[in-house]
Amino acid sequence: MIGRAQGPRVSITGLGVHVPDRVLTNDELATLVDTSDEWIVTRTGIRERRIAAPEEALTDIALPAARAALAQAGVEAKDVDFLVCATVTPDMMFPTASALLADELGAPAAAAYDLLAGCTGFVYALAQAYGMIVAGLVERALVVGGDVLSRILDWTDRSTLVLFGDGAGAVVLERVDRGGFLGFELGADGGGGMHLSLPGSGSRRTEDAEANGYVHMNGREVFKFATRVLVSSAQALLDECSVAVEDVDVYVPHQANVRIMDHAVQKLGIPRERMIVNVDRYGNTSSGSIPLALADAAADGRLTDGKLVLMTGMGAGLTWGSALLEWTEPKAA
Ligand code: UT7
Numbered sequence: 001m002i003g004r005a006q007g008p009r010v011s012i013t014g015l016g017v018h019v020p021d022r023v024l025t026n027d028e029l030a031t032l033v034d035t036s037d038e039w040i041v042t043r044t045g046i047r048e049r050r051i052a053a054p055e056e057a058l059t060d061i062a063l064p065a066a067r068a069a070l071a072q073a074g075v076e077a078k079d080v081d082f083l084v085c086a087t088v089t090p091d092m093m094f095p096t097a098s099a100l101l102a103d104e105l106g107a108p109a110a111a112a113y114d115l116l117a118g119c120t121g122f123v124y125a126l127a128q129a130y131g132m133i134v135a136g137l138v139e140r141a142l143v144v145g146g147d148v149l150s151r152i153l154d155w156t157d158r159s160t161l162v163l164f165g166d167g168a169g170a171v172v173l174e175r176v177d178r179g180g181f182l183g184f185e186l187g188a189d190g191g192g193g194m195h196l197s198l199p200g201s202g203s204r205r206t207e208d209a210e211a212n213g214y215v216h217m218n219g220r221e222v223f224k225f226a227t228r229v230l231v232s233s234a235q236a237l238l239d240e241c242s243v244a245v246e247d248v249d250v251y252v253p254h255q256a257n258v259r260i261m262d263h264a265v266q267k268l269g270i271p272r273e274r275m276i277v278n279v280d281r282y283g284n285t286s287s288g289s290i291p292l293a294l295a296d297a298a299a300d301g302r303l304t305d306g307k308l309v310l311m312t313g314m315g316a317g318l319t320w321g322s323a324l325l326e327w328t329e330p331k332a333a
Pocket of ligand 1: 043119217257
């Protein structure tokens, strides 16, 4: 789908993020599997990532992020009427992470559900919350994106282990009087879905019991897919919104691999300094990736009122999605 925003303006009015304390370096990984800091940095740009403590689950990481987002927006949890959590690693399949979060936050009035769209989940969730607000069904939405991918990695498989990390982010969406979302482009291609899969995680039985419960990835195929859709999705959305690529102030791609991201800026013609890069510190945090990058952009002063922000995610499904946003300075900032 592709759509240009019409009707009331809706924007992010609060942003919060949280990562686990434990830093896991490439050198430490090299003591677990046959890899090296040099290989990981050259092929991915990743230097370290955060790993959840054994007792930490997704909602433990998402809760501080959600609280920070609400505080920045000056919104009380009881006034949130929509909570969507994009994740592939909820605490458990049900109760959903979003229902648990709504309870912990004290948001009994919120419709709450989890959304599965791989690493693109956060962008999908933004579009859903946006649509609910524009339709007048809800007033204040909390969109959470986060994952504890370390729980679903095979810690003996170097081809996936080195890529991922844990982290979460949250944003509040509300009506605003200026700026806001300009449009969304979202897509999926299940035909390529098995290039990135989690066997044994649903109702499909697998022959290979050993493979169950761990991420399986055909890295080269996902790489080709990622380089293609980061460009095509962003370009399609810019065209739909009649926005020239030169007008994009802040580019926030999914942080999977710096080579994929560099390819995208080059093809799109976005100056590299406009791209947010934190894959070196966090690895690929799936649905946490884009909000974590937004928080970095905010921290270094790049997200000021009126700045045009282009976000593009891609991941399991296979899925992709872009959102274009004219940044609105959060109320309490
Ligand atoms: O959110 C979306 C999630 N996934 C992605 O975005 C991942 C997309 N794919 C990629 O980022 C890249 O394909 C990888 C980083 C996964 C791999 O990089 P590559 O340049 O495509 O390497 P490759 O798969 O072609 O492998 C090159 C070599 C292989 O050895 P041989 O067959 O050439 O002898 C691999 O076995 O590197 C080997 N290799 C490793 N060596 C050291 C694979 N993983 C490792 C490792 N350390 N961790």
